[in-house]
Amino acid sequence: MPNSAPQTSERSLSEHDLVAAVKEAQKQAYAPYSNFPVGAVIRTASGQIFSGCNVENASYPEGTCAEAGAIANMVMHGGRDIAEIYVIGNGDGLVSPCGGCRQRIREFSNPNTTIHICGPEGVRKVITISELLPYSFGPEHLIPKQAG
Numbered sequence: 001m002p003n004s005a006p007q008t009s010e011r012s013l014s015e016h017d018l019v020a021a022v023k024e025a026q027k028q029a030y031a032p033y034s035n036f037p038v039g040a041v042i043r044t045a046s047g048q049i050f051s052g053c054n055v056e057n058a059s060y061p062e063g064t065c066a067e068a069g070a071i072a073n074m075v076m077h078g079g080r081d082i083a084e085i086y087v088i089g090n091g092d093g094l095v096s097p098c099g100g101c102r103q104r105i106r107e108f109s110n111p112n113t114t115i116h117i118c119g120p121e122g123v124r125k126v127i128t129i130s131e132l133l134p135y136s137f138g139p140e141h142l143i144p145k146q147a148g
């Protein structure tokens with residue numbers, strides 16, 4: 001089962017496996033103030049899996065999102081390319097990444113990177129980062145392209 005440790009895993013991980021993984025990540029959430037646990041799981045282009053959960057604290061604005069945790073976990077282990085990310089929250093609505101996390105995901109995405117928005121029953125919607133954050137600003141705006 002994927003967890004916070006990097007796993008060089010097969011591309012054969014199914015949607016079912018990734019939904020199971022994101023539910024496990026959600027269980028680790030520290031959300032005593034909002035009571036809104038969120039989990040996130042990234043599959044990188046090379047097939048590695050990284051998870052994260054939201055972590056709140058008594059100074060509310062200082063809490064961090066599940067996606068931010070998963071991205072930090074990925075970067076810490078050398079990952080830089082998000083192929084897909086699964087996000088899960090409870091309730092009837094679509095728990096899509098917040099504005100800040102859309103930009104965080106964008107940093108490590110390509111236009112086809114997919115966001116799988118999940119609820120307790122499974123995947124509710126799949127969209128690309130281009131749909132989630134249109135006309136976005138990204139690294140290519142700052143980093144000059146290398147000649148040749």
Ligand SMILES: [Zn+2]
Binds near residue numbers: 067
């Ligand atoms: Zn967020």
